[in-house]
Amino acid sequence: MTRPRTLYEKIWDAHVVEQRPDATCLIFIDRHLxxxxxxxxxxxxxxxSGRTVRRPDLTIAVPDHNVPTTPRLDAAGNxxxxxxxxxxxxxxxxxxxxxxxxxxxxxxxxxxxxxxHVVGPEQGFSLPGTTIVCGDSHTAxxxxxxxxAFGIGTSEVEHVLAxxxxxxxxxxxxxxxxxxxxxxxxxxxxxxxxxxGVIGAAGGTGHVIExxxxxxRALSVEGRLTVSNMAIEGGARAGLIAxxxxxxxxxxxxxxxxxxxxxxxxxxxxxxxxTDPGATYDKSVVIDAADIAPSVTWGTSPEDVVPITGVxxxxxxxxxxxxxxxxxxxxxxxxxxxxxxxxxVPVENIFIGSCTNSRIEDLRAAAAVIKGRHKADNVxxxxxxxxxxxxxxxxxxxxxxxxxxxxxxxWREPGCSxxxxxxxxxVPAGERCASTSNRNFVGRQGPGARTHLVSPxxxxxxxxxxxxxxxxxxxx
Amino acid sequence: MTPLDKVEGRAIPFGLKNVDTxxxxxxxxxxxxxxxGMGRGAFESLRADPDNLFDSADFKGAPILxxxxxxxxxxxxxxAAWALGDLGIRVVIAPSYSDxxxxxxxxNGILPVVLPQSAIDRLMEVATTDPVFVDLEHxxxxxxxxxRFSFEIDPFRKMCLLEGLDEISLTExxxxxxxxxxxxxxxxxxxxxxxx
Numbered sequence: 001m002t003r004p005r006t007l008y009e010k011i012w013d014a015h016v017v018e019q020r021p022d023a024t025c026l027i028f029i030d031r032h033l034x035x036x037x038x039x040x041x042x043x044x045x046x047x048x049s050g051r052t053v054r055r056p057d058l059t060i061a062v063p064d065h066n067v068p069t070t071p072r073l074d075a076a077g078n079x080x081x082x083x084x085x086x087x088x089x090x091x092x093x094x095x096x097x098x099x100x101x102x103x104x105x106x107x108x109x110x111x112x113x114x115x116x117h118v119v120g121p122e123q124g125f126s127l128p129g130t131t132i133v134c135g136d137s138h139t140a141x142x143x144x145x146x147x148x149a150f151g152i153g154t155s156e157v158e159h160v161l162a163x164x165x166x167x168x169x170x171x172x173x174x175x176x177x178x179x180x181x182x183x184x185x186x187x188x189x190x191x192x193x194x195x196x197g198v199i200g201a202a203g204g205t206g207h208v209i210e211x212x213x214x215x216x217r218a219l220s221v222e223g224r225l226t227v228s229n230m231a232i233e234g235g236a237r238a239g240l241i242a243x244x245x246x247x248x249x250x251x252x253x254x255x256x257x258x259x260x261x262x263x264x265x266x267x268x269x270x271x272x273x274x275t276d277p278g279a280t281y282d283k284s285v286v287i288d289a290a291d292i293a294p295s296v297t298w299g300t301s302p303e304d305v306v307p308i309t310g311v312x313x314x315x316x317x318x319x320x321x322x323x324x325x326x327x328x329x330x331x332x333x334x335x336x337x338x339x340x341x342x343x344x345v346p347v348e349n350i351f352i353g354s355c356t357n358s359r360i361e362d363l364r365a366a367a368a369v370i371k372g373r374h375k376a377d378n379v380x381x382x383x384x385x386x387x388x389x390x391x392x393x394x395x396x397x398x399x400x401x402x403x404x405x406x407x408x409x410x411w412r413e414p415g416c417s418x419x420x421x422x423x424x425x426x427v428p429a430g431e432r433c434a435s436t437s438n439r440n441f442v443g444r445q446g447p448g449a450r451t452h453l454v455s456p457x458x459x460x461x462x463x464x465x466x467x468x469x470x471x472x473x474x475x476x
Numbered sequence: 477m478t479p480l481d482k483v484e485g486r487a488i489p490f491g492l493k494n495v496d497t498x499x500x501x502x503x504x505x506x507x508x509x510x511x512x513g514m515g516r517g518a519f520e521s522l523r524a525d526p527d528n529l530f531d532s533a534d535f536k537g538a539p540i541l542x543x544x545x546x547x548x549x550x551x552x553x554x555x556a557a558w559a560l561g562d563l564g565i566r567v568v569i570a571p572s573y574s575d576x577x578x579x580x581x582x583x584n585g586i587l588p589v590v591l592p593q594s595a596i597d598r599l600m601e602v603a604t605t606d607p608v609f610v611d612l613e614h615x616x617x618x619x620x621x622x623x624r625f626s627f628e629i630d631p632f633r634k635m636c637l638l639e640g641l642d643e644i645s646l647t648e649x650x651x652x653x654x655x656x657x658x659x660x661x662x663x664x665x666x667x668x669x670x671x672x
Binding site (some may be wrong): 051054058065066124125137150153167235258301326442 | 507554557576583630646650658667670672
C-alpha cells in the first residue's frame with residue numbers, strides 16, 4: 001500500500017522528470033503564461049544563445065501590466081497608440097517575440113485579453129493537477145482550481161521557455177482549514193485577508209498552502225481563485241484547493257479544456273488528486289469561519305489586517321520589537337493614529353479590479369452595494385476594471401456597467417490597472433485608496449499612495465460613504 | 477554569471493523585516509527590456525532621503541546587505557536581484573527570504589545567507605564600523621573580532637554560485653529524460669494538451 005499523500009505531493013510526484021542526488025528535482029511544466037513585463041529579457045536570452053521554445057503549444061502570451069485601461073480602439077476600429085514610450089516598447093516586444101517563437105498571442109485589443117491570471121482559468125488553459133508558471137507572483141491564483149501554480153523570475157521564464165522544466169526543491173506542506181459558515185457581507189477576500197493576518201506575511205514561507213474546510217468548499221471558483229491568489233501574501237509560493245464538482249462545472253466547455261471522452265478521463269484523474277485520508281501536513285492552522293468579519297488593512301504589509309469594526313493598532317501592542325518598529329513606520333506612511341476607528345478613515349480613491357478581485361462575481365458583489373446609490377463627493381477617483389474582455393462583456397450584458405457609471409464610477413478596459421503603478425492608473429501621493437487588489441506595500445499604487453485592501457463589496461461601500469465602511473450596514 | 481566564493485567588505489546594516497520587492501525596485505523601473513542599469517532605481521523611496529544608508533560615504537558600493545526576516549517578499553520581479561547586483565551587492569544576510577527572491581538571487585550570482593536573528597543583531601553592530609567576511613566554500617560569515625557564524629546552503633545552489641553555472645545548459649543535458657516524460661504524458665494523459 002502506498003503512503004497517504006497530500007494534493008501537493010500527488011501533483012509534485014506526477015511531474016518529476018528526474019530526481020537529482022539531493023532533493024532537487026527536474027519538474028515538468030504543463031502551462032506557461034507570459035506577459036510583457038518579465039519576459040523581454042528571457043526572449044533576448046533565447047535569441048542570444050540561439051535557443052528555441054521547446055513547447056510553444058503549452059504557452060500563452062498576453063499583455064496586462066502596462067496596458068492603459070482607457071479605450072484601445074478609435075471610433076473607426078483602429079488601434080490607439082500607447083502614450084508612454086516605455087510601456088509601448090514592452091508591448092511591442094511581446095507582440096514581436098510571441099510570433100517569432102511560435103507562441104499563441106492574445107493582443108491587447110482582442111476580446112479574450114485580460115489579466116493573465118483571469119485569462120488562464122477563463123480559457124480553460126489552466127487545469128487541475130497541472131503545473132503552471134508565470135513571471136508573476138500572483139500565479140498562486142490558479143491554485144484555486146487545483147493547479148500547482150507559482151510565480152517565477154525572468155531567468156526561470158527563460159529556463160521554462162527553453163526546456164519546459166524547472167529545477168525545484170519540494171516545498172513543505174501547510175494546511176489552512178477554515179471551518180463553518182461565514183456571516184453576511186463576508187467574502188472570499190475577507191477570508192484570505194483574515195488568514196494573512198493570522199499566519200503573517202512570512203507564515204507560509206517555504207510551504208505550499210492547501211486551503212481546506214467547509215468554508216473553502218462552499219466558495220465558487222471565483223472565490224477560490226481570490227483566496228489562492230493571495231497565498232503569496234502569506235509567504236507561500238503556491239496555494240491549492242482540491243478540485244471538486246464546483247471546479248469541473250466551471251471548466252467544462254471552456255476553449256482549451258478537454259472535450260468529449262477526454263473530458264471524462266480528465267475528471268476521473270482530477271478526482272483522484274484530493275488529499276488522502278491520513279495524509280499529514282508539515283504545519284496546520286485551523287480558523288473558525290464565524291471569527292471572520294469584513295476586513296481591512298491599516299498598514300503597509302498584507303498581514304496588517306483588522307476587522308472593519310476595529311481600530312488602528314498601537315505599535316506597542318505587538319510583542320515582536322521589529323514588528324513594533326515596522327508598525328510605527330507603517331503608521332507614519334499611512335498617516336494614521338493608533339486608536340482611530342477604521343470606519344472613521346476617509347478615502348478619496350476607489351479601485352475595484354486586479355487579479356484578486358476582477359471576475360464577474362466580484363463585479364456583481366460591488367454592483368449589488370452600489371445599485372441605486374451614488375459615490376460620495378469626497379471620492380475623487382473611482383474606477384472599476386474588469387479582469388478580461390469576456391468579464392467586461394458579461395458584466396455589460398447584465399447591466400452592471402450602467403450601475404457603476406450611474407453611481408459616478410468609471411468603467412474601464414481590462415488590465416492590471418491601479419494594482420501596481422505601471423500604467424497610467426495611479427493613486428496620488430498622500431491620498432488613500434480602498435482597493436480590491438492584493439498589496440498595500442509602500443508606493444505600490446504610486447509613490448506615497450496609501451492603500452487599504454478590502455473586498456469588492458467593501459470597496460463599493462467606501463465609494464458610497466467616502467470612508468472605510470462596514471458593508472453590512474448598507475446591506476439591510 | 478560571475479562565480480562567487482569569498483566576499484569581504486562593508487555590509488550595509490539595513491536590518492528591516494518584510495522588505496518587499498516593490499521597495500527594492502518600484503514598478504516604474506520595470507518598464508525596460510534589458511537587465512542593466514536597475515541600480516539607479518534600487519530602494520528609490522528610501523534613497524529619496526539624502527541621509528540614507530545606501531548612498532552614505534561608508535556604505536556606497538558595499539558588497540554585503542544585512543536585512544530582517546522575509547527579505548524580498550511580494551512580487552516575483554527578478555529586477556530586484558538585478559537592482560541589487562547593479563548596486564554592487566553580492567551577498568545578502570537575513571534570517572529568511574521569500575522563496576522566489578532567493579531563487580532569483582542565486583541565478584544572478586547573489587548569495588542569500590540565512591543566519592539566526594541573534595547573529596544578524598551582532599553583525600548589524602559590527603557592520604556599523606567594520607567589514608564583514610563571507611566565505612561560500614566554507615559556509616561561514618566572520619568578522620575581525622571572534623565572530624564566526626556558519627550557514628547552510630543547498631549543495632546545488634552552492635555549486636551554481638561557486639562555478640557561475642548556466643542552469644539552462646545543465647538542464648539541456650537531460651533532454652532525453654524530458655522527451656521521455658513528454659511521450660509518457662501523451663500516452664497516459666493525452667487530454668493534458670490544450671484542446672484548442
